[in-house]
Every structure is written in C-alpha cells, then in structure tokens.
Amino acid sequence: MGHAYRAVGWNRQKKRYDAALTLGIVAYLALFIGASLAFDPVASIETLVLRAFGSAAFVLLHVILVIGPLTRIDRRFLPLLYNRRHLGVAMFGLAFLHGGFATLYFHGFGDTFPLVSVLSANQHLDSLAQFPFEILGVAALTIFFLMAATSHDFWLTNLSAPVWKALHMLVYVAYLLVVGHVVLGTLQDETSLLLQTTLGGGIAAVVLLQAWAGLIEWRPDHTRPASAAADGFVAVGLVNDLVEGRGVTVSLGGDRVALFRHEGRVHALSNACQHQNGPLGEGRILNGCVVCPWHGYEYRPACGRSPEPFTEKVPTFRTRIEDGQVFVHPTPLPAGTETEGAVIEGASA
Ligand code: HEM
C-alpha cells in the first residue's frame, strides 16, 4: 500500500506546511500592527489587535477560496490543496480571537451577557449606515466553528461524504456574511483607498477564479461524446493516447470517468474520489492502485475498491477496444464491481 494513503497523520510535508503557515500568520500580524502604528501612532493597541486578527482571518479566507479553482486551472497548485483544512482551522482560530476580543471589549462591561449584547444592542436593521454588522460576523463565525469542528476525517466518515461536503459548502454563505460584515462595519466610515482596493480585489479574485475554473470543468461535461455504438458504448479516444499508469478524464454526458491503461488493459472508474470528490483521472497508478492526487486515497483499477483494511469503493464502468478506439459504457456499475478491463492487443501485461 502506498505510504501516502491517509490524509490524517503527521508527516514531514504537513509539518513544513504548518510551520510556514504559522510563520506567515505571525509575520502578517506583526507587519499589520507595525505599519498601522507607523501611519497612525495614536491608534489604540486594542483596535489594532482587533483589526490585525480580523483582517488576517479575512485574507486567509480568500487564500482558502482561491486554492480550489487554482488547482483546477494549473496542477502545480496541488501541494497547496494538500493541507487546506489546516488553513481553515487556522482561519477559524484568528476569526475567533477577533470576534471574541471584539465581544468582550465592546460588550463585556455591561449588565447584559456579552454575546446577547452583541446580538441585541443595535436594532437598526433597516438602516445600511447603522446596520448591526457584528451580527453578520457572529453568523459567519458560527459557520466557521461548525466547519472547523467537523474538519477531521472522523466526521467525514460519520456524517457521510455528501453531508460533510454540503456542510463545508456553507463556506460561501459565510464568505458573503463576512463581506457584509466588513463592508457595513468598517468601510462605511473608512475612506482608506487601500482598504477598499484590497476588499474589491479580493472579491474580484475569488469570483473570477471560481468562474474560470467552473468554465474549465463545465466544458468537457457539455461536450457531446464523439459517437455512441448501437450497444450503447461510447467512443472516448484512442488507446495509443493512453500512457501506462497515468489517468485521463473523459466525460460521458455529464458523468466524469477516469480511464487508466494498466498492465495491458484499459479500466474505467468514476472520477470522484470517496474522500472529498478529488479527481481520480488526474491521479496515477502506484503499486497497482489508482492514487487520488489530492490526499492519496487508493483504489484498485479493476474493481474500484480500496485495498484492505480500507473499505472505500467507487463505481466502475465496462470498457472495450475496437480498431484502436476505446469505448466505455456510460452506465456505471455498482461501486466496487469487478470488471475485466478491455484487453489491449499486442500489449504485454
Ligand atoms: C463574533 C463575531 C464578530 C464580531 C463581534 C466582530 C466585530 C468586529 C468589529 C467591532 C469590527 C470593527 C473593528 C474596528 O475597525 O474598529 C470588525 C471588523 C472586522 N472584522 Fe469582525 N467581528 C466578528 C467576526 C468576524 C469574522 C468571522 C471575520 C472574518 C473571517 C471578521 C473580519 C473582520 C474584518 C476583516 C474587519 C475589518 C478590520 C479592519 O478594519 O482592518 N470578523 N469586526
């Protein structure tokens, strides 16, 4: 079994990633507070700490949101994706320090419980100029808490992949809430061009990169397969274009299928990894198993099952070869179904 099979567990790469992340955060906080003091020497340290943590969380949130599309646009960004969950947990930590500090600092000295005071002190819901922007921050922080608390693979297994994924898609709702929090909270009074440009640039980067990656993903899904034979098999390309052990992704009317040439046969599996829907067609075969490029889950090419003791399985597809052309039947077989794989004539197994 491949050494990189599981996402959880510490290895040198993860430790380096986390060390770089910690250093980056500390450097950002120091730079932010230093530069703010240089421009505004009378600013209170409490305000600067509050802003430093809030803006660090906001910047990290943007980094998290652009990593996904960047890896789809260029595979060289894949190493960033490897530990994205740690970025998410770090972002929650920063946002929690920011929100907690703001709650205690602005609402901690009255008779009302601080969180109740945050939620009820300002009732101007009908006014943009005085909108209680902190409530949007609390809502976003609640979502980030749920995501951070369920970030471990234990929850992925217990909640099931679709529920976990749906929960983590809430990050986009949280992003909108944070944008509202920042726009309504600080930019109303701020005339700082730097702050406005940073905010506008960040939002534009997230929207444009998501749209670009969406277009790349959408195109193959909506391209009609070249031709379908009478028995329903669909031509997907030439066998000679397949490289031993390297995946290729083909689209069959909306379903993405990962094709592999392995030991004289062509096998087809669902492209979606059971872990977090990673693209198996962008993976390779190592030690007889397809290895997901995202976190290293493994599947046997003929049956789509993970090697024991693991129990993940993905659907497989029937394949055949005619005149050098590879055909795949678009109906997926139940996950884990053994297939023979189309035999490549003249290839040594
Ligand atoms: C309990 C939840 C939260 C509360 C009570 C809260 C409170 C505040 C307050 C009072 C400010 C104005 C600070 C000032 O400029 O004087 C602020 C600004 C800000 N908050 Fe929050 N917040 C919360 C959650 C969040 C979250 C979840 C994020 C992002 C992930 C966030 C990001 C920001 C940013 C980027 C600013 C602007 C900082 C700057 O001016 O440089 N906040 N927040």
Ligand code: FES
């Ligand atoms: S191993 Fe994480 S998505 Fe495949």
